[in-house]
Amino acid sequence: GDSVTQMEGPVTLSEEAFLTINCTYTATGYPSLFWYVQYPGEGLQLLLKATKADDKGSNKGFEATYRKETTSFHLEKGSVQVSDSAVYFCALTPLGTDKLIFGTGTRLQVFP
């Protein structure tokens, strides 16, 4: 079945460091890909998305590119802030559905 694999955390960085959180997927056809973020004590919220190959999703300085050849959707940010500390979830929806399939999440901790 369809699945998402994320790098295990926690990822610990100093402020202004470069961030990469790896995400790969297994799916039939062409799923849509998402990154959701969960700040401490809150529910999830959509960070960015890409719906077809080579699309780049971006928001709040974060970017991810839909790479079909490597079945990847890695999250990047050039300069992280303390306020970026959260759990990041990679997810996919099979074509034509709303049912999000999530990875296990990666906790990011940014220190000043």
Next chain:
Amino acid sequence: SQTIHQWPATLVQPVGSPLSLECTVEGTSNPNLYWYRQAAGRGLQLLFYSVGIGQISSEVPQNLSASRPQDRQFILSSKKLLLSDSGFYLCACSTLRNTGELFFGEGSRLTVL
């Protein structure tokens, strides 16, 4: 825009007791509704989803059930809680069908002792 309310926010229950978590949605009509569980170290697991009143699909066999008595109300229940039911339960809705964009409530943390 839509708003999702979940309650209670925190719940501590003994094994064998019943459960009722409620979710209501404002600002939209006829949404798809979802219950997810986030267990420690295990990520998010889809438990139930509903495309309309009285229509419930279960994704995994378990000790829980869901009901949708009204268009914007989604309830998660159990008759007898197990220790393994502990976790963080998230209600979500989608208003643009088949786009994968879900809006989540703030969650309900259940601890079963």
